[in-house]
Amino acid sequence: MDKNEQGSEAKVERLNFIEQEIEKDFQLPKLQGKTLATRFPPEPNGYLHIGHAKSICLNFGLAKKYGGTCNLRFDDTNPSKEEQEYVDSIQEDVRWLGFEWDALWYASDYFDQLYEWALQLIRDGKAYVCDLTPAETRDYRGTLTAPGKESPYRNRSVAENLDLFERMRAGEFPDGSRTLRAKIDMAAPNMNLRDPVMYRVLRAHHHRTGDKWCIYPMYDWAHGQSDSIEGITHSICTLEFEDHRPLYNWFCENLGIWHPRQIEFARLNLSYTVMSKRKLLQLVQEKHVSGWDDPRMPTISGFRRRGYTPESIRNFCDRIGVAKFYSTIDVGVLEGCLREHLNVVANRVMAVLNPLKVVLTNYPEEQVEMMEAINNPEDPQAGTRQLPFSRELYIEQEDFMEDAPRKFFRLKPGGEVRLRYGYIIQCQEVVKDPSSGEVIEVHCTYDPQTRSGMQVDRKVKGTIHWVSAQHAKDVEVRLYDRLFLSENPEEAGEGKSFIDNMNPDSLTVIHAKVEPSLVELPAGTRVQFERNGYFCIDSVDSQPGQPVFNRIVTLRDSWAKLQAKGQAD
């Protein structure tokens, strides 16, 4: 085999840096005979968004690729912010994305074990009960450049710590009055190691453990230990936890338990989008959107309702890669993945968004012909359907211009255009509203020798879509556009916030004329309105026989681009 042959055949599999580390790790004695074990660990305090999708695809994808396992674990250590509603939505979203967890756990499943381990650290002289107030604790911690001071309670006896900690659990002390802290190093350059808090006293009803506990573990104390209990081999998280890794390691080592390896990657940023749960919550609470599943939201549920496919989101996550560099992906990449998939799976249909009446003056008054239309040129299996054609039609207002530039290949006075699956027509007369001058009707003649499928001698540059006026149905269509006008919505001017960067026209509701078959389609159906874009029947607001269409994404439009550049002439 020569070099060229080898080069064209060998599909070089490119590993991202996490895969490389994993493959290296499995050479180690520690992992001999084991399989990869990952987990997706969301906090149930909000809905999942596209950034989570990256993490989900990574963790579940890795498990699939290496024949390992991936658990879903709710990081529910802060009952004041967490709710069952979020637990339910997260499970639904993970499944919708196409993944199934090997085991479902909650950090709260481990509260008893965590408590036992805390006792162990106390007995080993590695943890102590601290009576400092929150403000004092902050004060004692020092700053980024100055070391902290040791707490006056740092050297309590083991017996006293044991007694106090048990009484913390028993509810003898008010909220916030005491903490259990790991005894590490108040002068550590890494702030996380300055005697981090392990437990706080907090009386809040927990969605799963109810009122059993009045002390709750902190993230650092709960997360790594939960990973350890589950036998996780690789704990993959985002970059902001990089500084926590030494603490993650410290707990595992000092407890002498299974020690997973934490690896961090850069979270996803998308242009024209906000991604923090806090900001998304604000959009919902202040009613800038209709809810977490508003089709403009970058949440999984929002995308689902909008009409995105799980395949396109998975493909997107694959395409953007994974690294440690903090980057922003152009939202156009996501839209590109969407179009790529929808192009293959969505049936084509006729729908006129902004109708303009066309009368074919030489077409018989009562005649109706059925025209055969291809459902999906990308998929022969999708078959064909019959479209009614008659004397009065609607076309798109955009497809007619009285004073058209040279490159306008659509209908203009005296000009010819093909009606998709119909005839070639020629524009004879323009009817205007005498008062406003607005074009209200266009009169054309049709050429009976040009019916779709016939051999036609002449070339017509443009083809436009249409619906038969008497057969068309009126439906509500929601035209969605990006929620924010600026590429980075977080960058707001002095005294402003990301809310000020919202796009006032992110939703336009119109009524469109569509071919009759559309009113019978079930909610969730995705179709392509030819020459317009992809649309999905809204699963919340549609009624039987009365679908509401959400615009998922427009088609690429090189004509619009030409116009924008002023090159249409």
Place this chain on the structure above:
RNA sequence: UGCCCGAUAGUGUAAUUGGCAACACGACAGAUUCUGACUCUGUUAUUCUAGGUUCAAGUCCUAGUCGGGCAGCCA
């Protein structure tokens, strides 16, 4: 004036770990088209800076620049 991390075409990600810098998307030009869609062809452009080691550096060393993270009893 601390600690940690990062920097490769416009964007994002690779480079057999020291051996000819590549892939995807975009942009641009063209072909095709009963969707100005899809598809196809072609073009474009890349190693943060300065030194050093080496036959050879995106990769190793030194110094710098720029960007990000960290001072919750949040995760």
